[in-house]
Amino acid sequence: MVDLLEKHRAIADRFQRMIDMGVNALGVTNDQMISPTRAIVGGREIILAGTNNYMGITFEPRVIAAGKKALDEFGTGTTGSRIANGSFAMHKELEHSLAKFLGLKHCIVFTTGYQANLGMLSGLAGPKDTIYLDADSHSSIYDGCTLSGAKLVRFRHNDAADLDKRMARDDTEGGRLVVLEGIYSMLGDRAPLADFVALKKKHDFQLLVDDAHSFGVLGPNGRGLGDEAGLEDGVDFVIGTFSKSIGAIGGFGAGNHPLFDTLRYAMRPYMFTASASPASVATSIAALDVLEKEPERRQRLWDNSQRLFDGLRALGLETGTHIVSPVIAVKMPDELTTIAKWNALFEAGVYVNMAVPPGTPNRLCLLRCSVSAAHSFDDIDRIVEIFKKVVAN
Amino acid sequence: MTETDIIPIICDLLGPYNLESKALAAETDIPAELNIDSVGVLDFIMEVEDHFDIEIPMNVVSETRTVGDLARYVAAQKNKA
Ligand SMILES: Cc1ncc(COP(=O)(O)O)c(C=O)c1O
Numbered sequence: 033m034v035d036l037l038e039k040h041r042a043i044a045d046r047f048q049r050m051i052d053m054g055v056n057a058l059g060v061t062n063d064q065m066i067s068p069t070r071a072i073v074g075g076r077e078i079i080l081a082g083t084n085n086y087m088g089i090t091f092e093p094r095v096i097a098a099g100k101k102a103l104d105e106f107g108t109g110t111t112g113s114r115i116a117n118g119s120f121a122m123h124k125e126l127e128h129s130l131a132k133f134l135g136l137k138h139c140i141v142f143t144t145g146y147q148a149n150l151g152m153l154s155g156l157a158g159p160k161d162t163i164y165l166d167a168d169s170h171s172s173i174y175d176g177c178t179l180s181g182a183k184l185v186r187f188r189h190n191d192a193a194d195l196d197k198r199m200a201r202d203d204t205e206g207g208r209l210v211v212l213e214g215i216y217s218m219l220g221d222r223a224p225l226a227d228f229v230a231l232k233k234k235h236d237f238q239l240l241v242d243d244a245h246s247f248g249v250l251g252p253n254g255r256g257l258g259d260e261a262g263l264e265d266g267v268d269f270v271i272g273t274f275s276k277s278i279g280a281i282g283g284f285g286a287g288n289h290p291l292f293d294t295l296r297y298a299m300r301p302y303m304f305t306a307s308a309s310p311a312s313v314a315t316s317i318a319a320l321d322v323l324e325k326e327p328e329r330r331q332r333l334w335d336n337s338q339r340l341f342d343g344l345r346a347l348g349l350e351t352g353t354h355i356v357s358p359v360i361a362v363k364m365p366d367e368l369t370t371i372a373k374w375n376a377l378f379e380a381g382v383y384v385n386m387a388v389p390p391g392t393p394n395r396l397c398l399l400r401c402s403v404s405a406a407h408s409f410d411d412i413d414r415i416v417e418i419f420k421k422v423v424a425n
Numbered sequence: 426m427t428e429t430d431i432i433p434i435i436c437d438l439l440g441p442y443n444l445e446s447k448a449l450a451a452e453t454d455i456p457a458e459l460n461i462d463s464v465g466v467l468d469f470i471m472e473v474e475d476h477f478d479i480e481i482p483m484n485v486v487s488e489t490r491t492v493g494d495l496a497r498y499v500a501a502q503k504n505k506a
Contacts, residue, residue: 162482167467177483184483186467201480390462 088406102314145273148283214246219352220359248277
């Protein structure tokens with residue numbers, strides 16, 4: 033008999049080596065959450081600097097109240113998909129609020145951001161089409177591409193000239209979809225949107241931006257990369273998640289196309305899974321409202337990001353990008369050093385993400401920090417201080 | 426351009442990915458024998474695309490595991506053009 037799990041032996045060995053060096057960095061248990069930036073882990077209070085909780089909104093009383101009310105009035109779960117069981121009024125309300133926030137005509141919400149990518153990519157592109165995806169794309173984009181059955185062409189990260197060259201090579205007659213991310217999740221860099229939109233003059237394609245890490249974060253209105261670049265008209269479809277700046281769980285796809293809503297009947301990851309729970313949807317609606325009413329949160333996030341970025345670079349550490357971003361990745365020389373430094377940081381009271389290949393671009397090993405509006409300047413200084421003590425030494 | 430012409434070029438392009446300096450031949454299974462992860466294989470394929478100025482969609486990467494498979498695919502693309 034061929035043992036199906038035997039093929040994962042190498043992963044098990046790699047994982048064991050990490051555990052032998054200290055804590056399981058991929059499976060830390062937060063026994064208690066004290067605030068968006070503090071948790072109790074193993075009896076110790078830890079500063080959280082790897083949560084993607086950009087707006088620090090997870091303990092916002094207005095949002096919690098909305099979630100409790102939804103639990104009371106609509107129950108714990110939806111127990112089915114929207115096309116089978118019907119929608120709750122709040123699913124539609126969330127879609128409406130998001131479309132309005134984004135200045136787009138249509139929006140569809142998904143149960144997670146991962147499913148939003150699976151659904152949108154497989155709904156938009158089919159076997160006769162071609163998807164051009166950035167080499168550094170998130171795994172959910174890769175998986176959505178695979179599910180679509182489209183021809184998949186990968187272009188060099190953030191390189192519109194490379195995409196141009198690859199489009200010129202291709203002779204398919206189907207549609208073409210180009211997929212970018214607003215802020216790339218690992219290195220924190222952004223897609224040069226103007227370069228890609230300019231290519232539309234030369235090649236026919238539709239453009240999708242996954243704003244998972246940039247929704248609520250980039251642009252004068254927090255609408256994402258298109259908003260920041262002043263090029264929203266050049267973006268045909270936007271994808272986002274509620275798991276980061278919104279502090280809940282769920283995802284969305286949005287656009288202006290007149291047939292957009294038809295996607296509801298063409299996306300398996302939308303049709304064949306239970307819709308988001310009432311508490312998730314209600315907290316997402318409330319959090320979006322807070323984001324709109326309190327743009328100062330965005331300012332605080334950027335001030336904190338600048339401070340951490342400057343602080344870490346002043347230590348001589350190499351970061352993933354030269355431009356300030358709420359995702360600040362510190363480059364490490366190899367996996368063993370990364371594990372050792374991660375453990376030292378954790379021991380000293382800071383939680384960051386440990387990121388190693390193949391989950392990272394260019395085989396990089398990273399200590400990935402994400403900043404929150406809820407961090408105080410003291411928190412940021414403390415994080416820098418601890419990096420100084422244990423990483424930059 | 427034939428497979429025989431292409432194989433040595435592919436072996437050269439594999440250089441930076443062949444971290445353990447294994448001997449390369451037509452039968453070499455690129456991801457398995459050279460211990461290259463999924464992203465590494467895709468990065469390598471991009472180099473092959475650019476060297477030969479052809480398209481190798483991600484969809485066919487799983488069917489071109491050995492140096493020989495890949496050479497055959499490249500030859501077919503080159504001769505199509
Ligand atoms: C770029 C990107 N897209 C999509 C997702 C998936 O979102 P979610 O975690 O909400 O499923 C993530 C994060 O996990 C991401 O980083």
